[in-house]
Amino acid sequence: MSLVRASDVAYEQLRQEIIDWVLKPGTLLGEIETAERVGVSRTPIREALTRLAAEGLVSASGRTAIVAPLSRKRVVELFELREALETQAARLAARRRDAARFAALLEEFRRGPEPGQPVDPRRPYFLANELDAAIDEAADSRYLQTALEDIRGQVARVRFHAHSNTGRLERATSEHMQIVQAILDGDETFAAQATAVHLRNSLSNVLDSLPL
Incomplete structure (x- = not known):
């Protein structure tokens, strides 16, 4: 799996899990744990989280990311x-x-x-x-x-x-x-x-x- 494709796969999976409330607001998205669960390396996960943050679905600060809260x-x-x-x-x-x-x-x-x-x-x-x-x-x-x-x-x-x-x-x-x-x-x-x-x-x- 190429790096670009791995990033796309991670993005699509995490995005759908957030939309479907599998990952609820406030859920911590650690790079290591998330990478192991999705089955890709940490770099594609980092790229996917950046894209999700740009959409407002993830709140990220440094290496810490959580599913964006809803109020x-x-x-x-x-x-x-x-x-x-x-x-x-x-x-x-x-x-x-x-x-x-x-x-x-x-x-x-x-x-x-x-x-x-x-x-x-x-x-x-x-x-x-x-x-x-x-x-x-x-x-x-x-x-x-x-x-x-x-x-x-x-x-x-x-x-x-x-x-x-x-x-x-x-x-x-x-x-x-x-x-x-x-x-x-x-x-x-x-x-x-x-x-x-x-x-x-x-x-x-x-x-x-x-x-x-």
């Missing part, structure tokens, strides 16, 4: 930034959209579970990721996309732990459909407003459900 203040600040970035992305997506892609996505959101079958809690979040990707592509703004990608790991970590509320999943799906419809209609103002409403409702749910 109400941090989560509120994250959502404030999301609202600024994502409402603008929605406006641009409504302006530059590929109508066929958003029409197909709307149909995906409309397809609920079969009668009598339980709701799959993973599906709404898979579709949320699909919506993020569609908006990024439609907005066609390099700098805006880079800014959004910088916080997506933190968003995914919060989203994973807060998704157990079935009622919220159903409301979030409805909110996502409003966003998609607004983009499909080319309505920049409503696309931004619907995105802001969705994010504020999501923040309220997060603050009620996360062990902060």
Whole structure:
């Protein structure tokens, strides 16, 4: 395994463990112990931790690194930034959209579970990721996309732990459909407003459900 590939493997594994709460906020990430667990040398681990720190998923000081803590203040600040970035992305997506892609996505959101079958809690979040990707592509703004990608790991970590509320999943799906419809209609103002409403409702749910 080359040094670069080892670093990538370590980064992807640690990032997913942080997002999935396998590594909880405040967990110490010692270089030696982490390297032994992941199965690479210390140098790739050091590089992976540097990348994770740049994403805000790890707090590092010298040779000491921990999984970044979550507090109400941090989560509120994250959502404030999301609202600024994502409402603008929605406006641009409504302006530059590929109508066929958003029409197909709307149909995906409309397809609920079969009668009598339980709701799959993973599906709404898979579709949320699909919506993020569609908006990024439609907005066609390099700098805006880079800014959004910088916080997506933190968003995914919060989203994973807060998704157990079935009622919220159903409301979030409805909110996502409003966003998609607004983009499909080319309505920049409503696309931004619907995105802001969705994010504020999501923040309220997060603050009620996360062990902060």
